[in-house]
Amino acid sequence: MPNETKQMSAAGLNALRTREGAVLHYYNDIANNCTFGVGGLAHHGPCTDEEMRRPVNAADVNAQLAVSVRSAEAAVRRQVPRRELSQDQFDALVSYTYNTGPTGAHPVLSAANAGQDAQVVSHMNRNVNVVPRDAHGRRLRPVRSAGLVNRRREEAAPFQPPVPAR
Template identity: 35%
Template sequence: MKISDRGVLEVAEHEGIVPGPYRDSVGVWTWGVGHTAAAGGPNPAQMPRGMPVDVDAAVLDALALFDVDLDKYEARVNRAVKVPLKQHQFDALVSFDFNTGGIFAAKLTQALNRGDMSGNGFMGWLKPKEIIKRRKAEQALFRTGDYDANGDSIPIWRVDEHGRLRGILKTISGAELQRLMQEAGSSRKVAAKPSQQHWFAALVAAILGVFRK
């Protein structure tokens, strides 16, 4: 399985975009959209500190790497989970593993593979305390298909030369994120906005109505 467009937005909104290396809440050097050395590829601890001169270019680089990282975490979930999943369940698990790297060790995965689809195991990974809101959102997504994020508020953060976040530079919408990912070379499908989908559906219905008369 592959993560859906809505799943991509969910992960991005949870993670935010940081165009310079920073230390996360447990001190791990991180860059871009939640990228750490554990994911392979560039090591944020070895990157130049502080904000880049060209923020827009750095954001595109971060989104290109985000696309690569998503491929890796999709593959991990596909290997770890042996039971059929609905799309929203798969998306929730990719978000969980993207953040924790724990899909192979989690009791959540063990329960799923036994046929327990309750999703209770999401609440087994609650440190640091700042992550509790995300775990609840992932659990709710797994259980109900409610994509809690997906708003117009994906933050791009400022960071200083010591790896500390210094507030939000700006926010971008989900549609803008998807456009930028395509510009960065992503082949992931970009879904139309709901309003565009509704307009197209109405047009098709009107044309069919003419031919039925």
């Protein structure tokens, strides 16, 4: 397997941290899900009052990030076994998988495995909606997120064809 020893690079990890931000407390994300740290989902639905008062330290955030990145790396390695990825492509797929989860990333990872870069870009650029939840955790209508549009543009970049020189 050509990607079996790949890990997210330091540059990829820094880009992920920048995209996600690091928050040292629990908060309700754009979809109204209880989140903390570097976009770490605590649970679906809004945070409780107790969670909102609960402090989170840098060690907790770094531990959550490390576990989640390792999980995303493993999913990329498992679902892209046939095609050798560049480091930038691997980092982009790990970032995408970190954000969407392995199930949400499956169409993108399948396209990447098949060498269908245009499909990777297309799938990524379509995945720019969030599904907010009401105060009771019930799903509402999807909403387009400008932040995800920008993030997907960055994540899709390593799969874009090179621009010819003039």
